[in-house]
Amino acid sequence: MEPVSTCKLFGAVRAVSGICNAVPLIHGPRGCAYHIGYLLTARGGKRIRVLSTELTESDVVFGAADKLKKAIIDADRTLKPELIAVMSSCATSIIGEDIGRAAEEVKGEIDSKIITISAGGFESNQGEGYLEVMMTLIESIAADAKPSDEPSINIIGEFRGGPDLNHIVDTLGRMGVSVNCVLTSGSTVGDIEGIASAHLNYSFCDVSGIGPCRFLEEEFGIPFIHHPIPLGFSNTLRFYEVILEHLSIDYTLQDEVSEYAEERDRLRSELEGVRVGIVSGPTRAVALAGFVTELGMKPAVVAMDMIGEYTLENLSGTGLRSEVLVGADLSELEDALIRNEPEVILGGVAETRFSESLGAPLIDVMHGYALTAGFRGACVTGGRVLEAVRSRSY
Incomplete structure (x- = not known):
């Protein structure tokens, strides 16, 4: 009745919008482009350009292939993108x-590379949209390449960018690991063309990242890792450990750990016993559950819009003892939050209504406004939770 996930078209647009100098062109009514562009712009804090053929009733009845071809040519000539992603609605x-x-039919008339995505909203959820875009990009653009001279990885299934991605890239660089391509946040067409030159793939999305990683392993022989992502102190340590171990890099992580150990221990002493509601995508939810638990807080409820192949296995590894919801609608989610009485909610802007009705402060960990990744991000998030708990007690 009240869905917690969105459609395939949304996921496809979001995945393409992360690519530098790429434009999504929706072959459909104007509302699809407007509302998806509006929501992504509001969530990310920067303008997201989404083009539309703006179909009319007559177009839907009689077809509008000529209108689509004209829109492709106009987009190429006026915007001069490196990539146009044409999507059905x-x-x-x-x-x-x-x-x-x-x-x-228009490929010879444009300078841009072009891909097409079947993205009718009813076909599937946003995860399938992410997946189809990444697979189409790899299959149509990536070229065989010899491994780069320096140790490098691809980050697969990362769409949010912002402070988290910048921090991860900078930290890996300090450790002697370059990030070859991020699929798709901040990547260029050139990055995607050279994706096969990396030594390792790391999936950041349990729903959409595993398929591309498997394909890259089968086609180009690049191994992959899918867990954990670097949210929280323990997850961050393990994230860097597995990369350094795989790439045979001798780097002392203890200095990184020691720098934040005192703050970690302080947060643990002040946050112990705080009840937290987690509402997130699956990969992030698993990491947040581990983070909350390691600081002595209690995950009161963990709600995910969907799950991937390894989600429940990884979640069980956190030692979680709380109510878990998968794909529950908003009414069911609200009932679970009322039942479990969290003092703080870790989620996104969609959880504002629950925060207000329950009187539980909302910490937005979904949309890239504040750093959440790495040891420093764990301190920032822990500090935000502590501040919220203190404000609630006044």
């Missing part, structure tokens, strides 16, 4: 508009 998927044929 619910309307054009239902009428069976052949976007692939239209794109092929």
Whole structure:
């Protein structure tokens, strides 16, 4: 009745919008482009350009292949992107508009690379949208390449960018590891073309990242790791350990740990026993559950919009003893939060209504406004939780 996940088209647009100088072009009514662009811009704090063929009722009845071809050519000539990603919508998927044929027919008239994505919203959820974009990019753009001279990794299934990604890239660089390509946040078409030159792939999304990692392993022989992502002190330590171990790099992590140990212990002493509600995507939810637990807090409820292949296995590894919801609608989620009475909610802007009705402060850990990754990010997030708990007690 009240869904907690969105559609395939949203995921496809979000994945493409992370690529430098790329534009998503939705073959559909104007509302699809407007509302997705509006939401992504509001969540990310920067303008997200989403193009549309702005189909009319007549177009839906009689077809609009010529309108699509004109829109592709206009986008290429006016915006000069490196990549145009043409996407179907619910309307054009239902009428069976052949976007692939239209794109092929104008390929010789444009300078941009072009891909097509079947993205009718009813086809699946946002995770499938992420996945189809990444797989299409790899299959159509990536080229065989010899491994780079210096140790390097690809980060697969990272779409948010911002302080977290910058911090991870900088920290890995200090350790002697370069990030070859991030699929898709901040990547260029050139990065994607050279994705096969990395020594290791690391999946940041249990729903959409595993498939591309497996494909890259099968086609190019690049091994992959999928757990953990660097949220929280223990997860961060293990994240860097497994990368350094795989790449045979001798780097003393103890200095990194020691720098933040005192703050970690202080946070643990002040936050012990605090009840926390976690509402997130699966990979981040697993990491947050581990982070909350290691600081002596109690995950009162963990809610995920969907799960990936390894989600429940990884969640059990955190020693979690709380209510877990997967794909529950908003009413069920609200009931679970009321039942479990969290003092703080770790989630995103969608959880504002629950925060206000329950009187539990909301810490937005979803949209990249504040650093959450790495040892420093763990201190920042812990500090935000502590501040919220103190404000609640006044």
